[in-house]
Amino acid sequence: MDWFYIKGILILSGINLMAVLGLSLLTGFTGLFSFGHAGFMAIGAYTAATMGIKLGLPLIPSLLIGGLISGVISLFIGKLTLNLKGDYFCIATLGFGEAIRLILDNVQYFGGARGWPGIPLKIDLWNVAIINVVGILILINLINSRHGRNMIAVREEELAAKTIGIDTFKHKMISLFISAVYAGIAGGMVGYYTGFLQPKMFSMNKSTELTIIVIFGGIGSISGSVLGTLLLTALPEILRAFALWRLVAYGAAVIFIMISRPEGLMGGKEITLKGFIRLLNIRKRSGKAAEG
Amino acid sequence: MLELKNVTKTFGGLTAVEKVDFIVRKDSISGLIGPNGAGKTTIFNLITGIYKVTGGEIIFKGIPIQNLEPHRIAGMGITRTFQNIRLFKKLSVYDNILTACHRNAGYNLMESVLRLGRYKKEERNLRQDTEDLMEIMGLSKWRDHTAHSLPYGLQRRLEIARALAVKPELLLLDEPAAGMNPDETLQLMNLIREIRDRFKCTIFIIEHHMDLVMGICENIMVLNFGRKLIEGPPEMVQRDPQVIEAYLGEGAKLGA
Ligand SMILES: Nc1ncnc2c1ncn2[C@@H]1O[C@H](COP(=O)(O)OP(=O)(O)O)[C@@H](O)[C@H]1O
Ligand SMILES: [Mg+2]
Numbered sequence: 001m002d003w004f005y006i007k008g009i010l011i012l013s014g015i016n017l018m019a020v021l022g023l024s025l026l027t028g029f030t031g032l033f034s035f036g037h038a039g040f041m042a043i044g045a046y047t048a049a050t051m052g053i054k055l056g057l058p059l060i061p062s063l064l065i066g067g068l069i070s071g072v073i074s075l076f077i078g079k080l081t082l083n084l085k086g087d088y089f090c091i092a093t094l095g096f097g098e099a100i101r102l103i104l105d106n107v108q109y110f111g112g113a114r115g116w117p118g119i120p121l122k123i124d125l126w127n128v129a130i131i132n133v134v135g136i137l138i139l140i141n142l143i144n145s146r147h148g149r150n151m152i153a154v155r156e157e158e159l160a161a162k163t164i165g166i167d168t169f170k171h172k173m174i175s176l177f178i179s180a181v182y183a184g185i186a187g188g189m190v191g192y193y194t195g196f197l198q199p200k201m202f203s204m205n206k207s208t209e210l211t212i213i214v215i216f217g218g219i220g221s222i223s224g225s226v227l228g229t230l231l232l233t234a235l236p237e238i239l240r241a242f243a244l245w246r247l248v249a250y251g252a253a254v255i256f257i258m259i260s261r262p263e264g265l266m267g268g269k270e271i272t273l274k275g276f277i278r279l280l281n282i283r284k285r286s287g288k289a290a291e292g
Numbered sequence: 293m294l295e296l297k298n299v300t301k302t303f304g305g306l307t308a309v310e311k312v313d314f315i316v317r318k319d320s321i322s323g324l325i326g327p328n329g330a331g332k333t334t335i336f337n338l339i340t341g342i343y344k345v346t347g348g349e350i351i352f353k354g355i356p357i358q359n360l361e362p363h364r365i366a367g368m369g370i371t372r373t374f375q376n377i378r379l380f381k382k383l384s385v386y387d388n389i390l391t392a393c394h395r396n397a398g399y400n401l402m403e404s405v406l407r408l409g410r411y412k413k414e415e416r417n418l419r420q421d422t423e424d425l426m427e428i429m430g431l432s433k434w435r436d437h438t439a440h441s442l443p444y445g446l447q448r449r450l451e452i453a454r455a456l457a458v459k460p461e462l463l464l465l466d467e468p469a470a471g472m473n474p475d476e477t478l479q480l481m482n483l484i485r486e487i488r489d490r491f492k493c494t495i496f497i498i499e500h501h502m503d504l505v506m507g508i509c510e511n512i513m514v515l516n517f518g519r520k521l522i523e524g525p526p527e528m529v530q531r532d533p534q535v536i537e538a539y540l541g542e543g544a545k546l547g548a
Binding site for chain 2: 138141142145146147148149150152153156157159160162163164165166167168174220268
């Protein structure tokens, strides 16, 4: 395996990670399932490409505008479905994701189903890394604030959240918005990395893959999402050599984790510096105990 | 402080609460008793906005609240505990209370994300409030335990602590002594009195343990089949033949 190949996998992981982080906020921390996040990625992807190619904006503003448009559109879906009881939201996202793909299939301006080639290659390991680090920091800060805790309360026990004065609808909307912005930025990066966009890149398979990664990494854990993304993006790529067995092995790995650790890789816990030091101390102590 | 005026609630054909009038006086401890299915919890759900009334008015500090959303009602100073405990199960004792303290901070989303401005100072205050509340409620020892791992009695106490974090003016307790032994019930009784005095809040309580209700309530409403049977101080309620009948009726059913 040469560096070029590894770099490719890392960039792909980074792009996926951005979308997974957003979905982690929505599903992992707020308890809302979405099966249309690929739709938000698509909106971000096509918007960002338009910004760069047609309006000549630089990379970062293009990605941000893509994310923002995606976020604004998510608010319409949220407004219509998030204050309804039941799974309307989940169903709506599913319909939305498919609708976006079908619409793009038919918009010839963006190349329709054949795709849109010739997008400048502006994504490298550095800017992917920086975007993700910023994304992670923002998410950590958010989770450790009253807004983040209110979202977790919605996930844990919505009725109780209301009776302690949490505007649950508002917090679901905020979570959805941020989540869609992340997905939009991730989508934007797809275009600028592959140089090519095609609606079928953003199919329901993609949405499902993102949800699987969030659950695999562990609901309510940012470090779980990071680990989950690295593993589940790298694994299929490494296994590509054994094309036939690839999906089987991928499925087996997911099933193995879900059976042996039903709460996901990290089980709602985080890898922190403090926790790491504590672990070292326990090792040391038990080591000493063994000596003595 | 809180006034129910002709409050009615029907579910399809079933009338769960029928034309109930009641007043909860400021700084009092009021009780709500009645056999199972009488409509007690439904009344709490109506007061906290979880259900909308079918008819009548609920007035809190002079303002009709029957059409407000639950979080607004909580914002006005009414909060509650649930008959079937509803904690944030996977969170620690500390996080349960910290989450409920959210209203004591005003920093906005931008300030959260960038850790700017009011964030640091207000967050420090929230954490201090949480420590204080854990101390008062005797929960400090359990700080890092997840809520669902606590013994039953402590879960009830944590739910009360979480409600107090909202700094309520009116606290509704739905069968707080359910599943407690007589010793724990006595402790709870003292705790409720202490809470009233210390947090200066009015308390409205649903309870089946007669010792507890009769011991701390100044005014009691008895509900039967959704209707108010009688209302008055404990001595009067205890002696009332209708009440004895309603409860005996249930007792006889249970015995059968
Ligand atoms: N959401 C609901 N839908 C239909 N019926 C309900 C609902 N909530 C309560 N009820 C009915 O209303 C009646 C009163 O219930 P409840 O207030 O829980 O009684 P209590 O708390 O006094 O035991 C019961 O017959 C119950 O089945
Ligand atoms: Mg009840």
